[in-house]
Amino acid sequence: MERLKIHFLGAAGTVTGSKFYLETNEVKILVDCGMFQGNKELRIQNWEPLPIEVSQIDVVLLTHGHLDHCGYLPLLVKQGFQGSILGTAPTLEIAKIILEDSAKILEEEAERANKEGYSKHDPALPLFDQHDVVATLKLFKSIEEEESIGISPHCSVRFRYNGHIIGSTFIEIDLFGKKLVFSGDVGRLKDDLLDPPKRPQWADYLFVESTYGDRKHPEEDLETILRELIQRTIQRRGTLIIPSFAVERLQSLMYLLWKLYDRNKIPNIPIFVDSPMGINVLEVFGRFPKWHKLAPEEYHNMCNHVTLVSSYRETWETIDDPRPKIVIAGSGMVTGGRVLTYIKQLADMESTSILLVGYQAEGTRGRDLLEGAQELKMFGKYVLIKANVQHLESLSAHADQGELLHWLEGVDNVPEKVFLIHGETETMSIFKAKIEEVFGWHTHIPKLHETVEILL
Template sequence: MNKLEIHFLGGSGTVTGSKFYLHTEEIKILVDCGLFQGIKALREKNWERLPIDVSQIDYVLLTHGHLDHCGYLPLLVKQGFRGKILGTGPSLDIARIILEDSAKIQEEEAERANKEAYSKHHPALPLYTAEDVAFALRFFEQVDEGGQVSLSEHCDARFLYNGHIIGSTYIEIDLFGKRLVFSGDVGRQQDELLDPPKQPEWADYLLVESTYGDRLHPIEDVGQKLVELVNDTLYKKGTLIIPSFAVERLQSLMYQLWKLYKKNKIPNIPIFVDSPMGNNVLQVFEHYPDWHKLTPVEYRNMCNHINIVSSYAETWETIDDPRAKIVIAGSGMVTGGRVLTYIKQLGDMISTSILLVGYQAEETRGRKLLEGATELKIYGKTIPINAQVHHLESLSAHADQGELVNWMGSIKNVPEKVFLVHGEKSAMEVYKDKIRENFGWDCHIPNIHEVVEIIL
């Protein structure tokens, strides 16, 4: 008789901070190792040590490289982890870019907070440094998509394409004859840049994301919406600011705008991409052509059409540029990055428009804008917001309820238990009912730090 404990250390009752710890006598595995984002009570958890013996973990398996799935890795290593961190080639490259950017932002914000004395902490410290990231990267080890990886005598894993971002996968773990499936973040059935997700055929235990478990994405004409926003920006001689996730959404927006220009749907309005991380991600697309739909020629033409902002000095030049323009800048939930500078300087102007794309977590600046905020706190100062705020939910990289149900629909057996993770509680409750209605499966919504024991 073999006993498995599943520790829900993050991504439980909330969207961010995904961490799922599998503990057996033979092997200890952490699936994803993300940072919490959003409300202060969650962000503060990033400063807490994990309630497990980190030094015992043999492997970390990464579904993909987003911050809420990999951003805690430097802290895990600081707490004593010395195992292997496994992921696909693009996922590890994305994780490296995101971790290095995260450390840089944290160091810069701590320095600014100390200089301007707006932090309650004296001195303000970064969560981790670039040096911490460099050390964590030493434990990265690439795996092939679809191949079987032997982790111990009675444990194998497979990383299978799931179309959320470049390199992203769901993970199947065969442990003592039982199969656990971790969905990661499931992508869309139809995506401009990525293929549809592969689907699991067997799951004794299923941990499935439920970010949009309570809704369907609206049927929107994304191209027409962008055309209208561009024309409005030209008419007002203003700036269209698009806060964007550096991975996938930024590249997708570039592709959409380039296609509209190529089809003469929009004029040759200057487009600036101001995201050092996003620029690095473009190189990942170039290095892994088999992971996306863009041909090398399309990729080059698209990049040549866009103005890449490479320095902070160029950020200010872009802000001062009097022409009507489009600025795509990180971060997607307006939690940090260069977009804060643009909104701080231009957000009070009625000639400015802000287009939000993708999911906006609770209490992020993006969610506040979505809910009609007339001011934002940026770098310790309150900034009035007179810009028009728009939202394109259909550009989300997450599957909606229907796509999630479809993704699960290929499972041939009846899982012994389905755990709903990576969602707000209201969304998970709705999705739980939907799964019961469609499949009759036994679902559970775990709380953070809950431990479930399973006899294998």
């Protein structure tokens, strides 16, 4: 009998900070290495060293390249990790883009805080910097989807397509004859850009995301909502600001708006994409055509239909452009990035609309807007919100309850235990009850920093 200790170091009782440490005498694996986002209590944990021997970790396995799954990697390396970081080629490209962009933003925020004196720390320091990212990227090693990779004599891993974003996978770990399956973030059954997720056929221990485990995405008429918002923007000669995640969501929005224009459903209103990271991700779509559904002609037409904003000078030129316009800018939860500048300058005007797309975590400005906040704190000051705020949930890249249950239906055996991760507490309680009702599986909701011991 082999003992396995599973340390839930993130995405336990919360949606962010995915980190799951598997510890045996033979091999030590970290599945995902995400940064905490959202409220201050969570973000503070990014500054704390992990409560494990980081130098003992043999390998990190990345399900995908989102910040809450890879953003802690530079800190892991600073704490002594020297092993390999494995993921699919698109995942590692996305992670590289996100880490480089995050380091730049963190450095700029620290510099701004020191200059304007609004930080409690003197001096304010970035969580990590470009040098830390360079050291991290040297450890990246790409893995083919569906390829079985030996990690140690009694351990092999396989990365399998699961939609969500380009390169994203769930991970099957065969460990001493038992199969552990980590869902990563499960994608949608119907997606404009991506194929439906594959499903695991066997799982002795199953670790399942539950972001939307308590609900089904609404059947929204995206076309009508967008047409009405664009018409309102044109009539009021205003700006439609769409805070967007740079990976997948931004490209989906570009595709959706281009298709509406191509079918003569909306006029040729200027569309500005202000996300250096999002522009880099577009190039990843160009380099990995087998990982998405866009034909080459569609991809090029979609890119040519928008104006790509690269410099901060162009950001201000876009703000000053008097024409009615659409601006898609990062970040999706309004936690940082270029979108803050647009909201700071334009959100106090009734001619402005803000369209939130997808999940807004607790403690983010996006959640505050969703809940009707009349002012937001940015750069140490409060900004008045007079803009019309709307929300689209059906553009989410996360499977809803029905789609998660469909994903679980692919499992032929009865798992020894199911662990619910990557969800808010109430959501996971509802999803736990649903899984037990539908499948009768033993389901557990781990707490942050909980350790579970299993005999293999």
